[in-house]
Amino acid sequence: MSSQRYTPEFKDEAVKQVVERGYSVAEVSERLGISAHSLYKWINAVKPDKSEAQAKELLEAKSEVLKLRAQLRRAEEERDILKKAARYFARNPE
CATH class of the missing domain: 1.20.5 (Single alpha-helices involved in coiled-coils or other helix-helix interfaces)
Known part of the structure; x- marks a missing residue:
């Protein structure tokens, strides 16, 4: 497992790309070099x-x-x- 930490700003921007701009999770995770699992966790943390x-x-x-x-x-x-x-x-x- 990777112990790499991401800044809150980085996480917010990644979530915005999926939630607001309509990109797929796979596309954003590949482009930013993060796991789709991490991105899903960040999205779920933001959802009410x-x-x-x-x-x-x-x-x-x-x-x-x-x-x-x-x-x-x-x-x-x-x-x-x-x-x-x-x-x-x-x-x-x-």
């Missing part, structure tokens, strides 16, 4: 973690549920008021 995305989606879903519950509560209150009004007017025709 799946758990972060799942946590964000969960938070959005929870806020949506809270909003919908509030809307339901308001609709039920309005319905109850209309029921009481209908009973009142049914008993007291004027």
Whole structure:
């Protein structure tokens, strides 16, 4: 195994070539003289973690549920008021 170390700038540039510019991992690794395995590891280190995305989606879903519950509560209150009004007017025709 090689004990060669690469600078963070070198790693960032290699990852940019794959992620932003659309070059293949094989092409970039061959051109820069690094292993494809190392390049894949650098790319995976930069990608956002799946758990972060799942946590964000969960938070959005929870806020949506809270909003919908509030809307339901308001609709039920309005319905109850209309029921009481209908009973009142049914008993007291004027």
